[in-house]
Amino acid sequence: MMVSEIDMISPETMEECLQILNEYEQEVRLLAGGTDAVVRMKEGHWRPKLWLNIKGLRDLRFICEEKDGIHIGPLTTHTDMVQSSLLQEKADVLVHAAKEVGATQIRNMGTIGGNLGTASPAGDTIPALFVLDAVIELSSVNGIRRIPIEEFFVGPGKTVQHKSEMITNIIIRPQEENEIGIFEKLGPRKAQAISIVNVAISLKMSGDGWQCAGGKIAFGSVAPTVIRARKCEVLLTLQELNEEGISNIASLAWKEVAPISDVRASAAYRRDMSTALLERGLLRLMKRWEDR
Template sequence: MLVSEIDMITPSSLSECLAFLAQTNKKHKLLAGGTDATVRMKEGNWRPEVWVNIKNLKELRYIEEKEGCIHIGPLTTHTDIVRSPLLQKKADVLVEASREVGATQMQNMGTIGGNIGTASPAGDTIPALYVLGAILEISSLDTKRLVPIEQFFTGPGRTVLRVNEMITNILIQPQVPNEIGIFQKLGPRKAQSISIVNVAISLRMIEGRHCQGGKIAFGAVGPTIIRAKKCESLLSQGPLTEDLIQNIAKIAWKEVMPITDVRATATYRRDMASALLERGLYRLIRRWENR
């Protein structure tokens, strides 16, 4: 199928879009920023019968806090996230992750909903959403359901989305004053390419180097994002000294499940996952002590 043979519709509202998804029997894909779609089509993949262009659905582009939760529309761009004072203050790890999504042009075009929906294990914003406890609102014409992000992905490029559904809201818990986060990425070229390994870390600190607990999520080292729960269990075992940080990093080597591909070997990915986690924890401790 040639690209010129693919139909495109452009709904003018969310309800119109959901109505189309409910009644169509054609193979279709949603198109927002189009940054992933362009690459996939060049590779000979992603050739639906119909593109559903949702780029102009302004009702799906927002960042707001209400009822103790931060709501992010799926058409919110990475640039919107980077520039948001609310997210800078209460979701710093997501801001750092969005800042690493490709070059500036990709950040201007790419959307957080698209990054989630593509379901790439290397998606930069996804580990950040894991440590922020994100919940996805998924809508069809007649129903809505809430799905924790850790239950959304079923494998590389696969999700629990049904053919008549789309993501309509992303809910995250705002960070509390003693919570700090960081995103670390290793790629062939800084901020220009798919991650070889990435990691998001969120810590709840108390006095000194003591940690009440935290979350750690790795990307590009398994079929989906990996929560490093064994590493997390050690965070509150004592002050985050150099010895404890190094021990936590060693555990990460065993928790990830990478493969060897054209970009890196499995062993290299394990080594880099451990190194990125160690570096991230050191940086967070310095950031906490310099507050």
């Protein structure tokens, strides 16, 4: 199905955009980078009565550190995140995830707000936001509310965002000096591939050999939404993260995930790859920690 003529408005301010969202009674969709929207329209989906093109709202494209964390504007592109010295220093897991989003053209156009709004369980930046305790700021003409990311998604393509709201900020916890992170992804090909399985890991090391003081693990594309691997997280501090300890932790991953079979992979394959990706990610993190 080809994309035919569509109705689109390009508001000049965020206030104008929120007013339209509040007053327009029929279905409205926000358009930022358009990397998902064009594909969905060609497939016959996402055919709202009105598109709101917010790409020109430059005030929503930023990365800065405030007292309550690192603030990222929803129109911040994946390339912006990869190139950010602040994120490289204090949110390396998000940088690693942004690097894995499609090819260069997709990273240049696609936005973090679009990734959240699409709400795909395979979204590459979302597991990284989970382990960084992200908070999603939603704005409307009635005010602002902030939602922890684990409460934001309710199913594939579904969030708690109301029709009259738009994402205006993403706030993440900066990693500490003894904290390291990584993102691992399995796709059918190297670039421009939707994840078959992905995982984000963030570890706080105790500074005493391979002993972990705490950590967070989030899997994508293995359940209706991104999930935290809490059983695996508990084991992180109960043993040294040597090869044997890492193998023990990774072997528990199959109990955490609840994948489906689809055209890209079977449920059994996704379970096996969840274990493999977690083990590979932990081994790579320990190598990096050892080399510090």
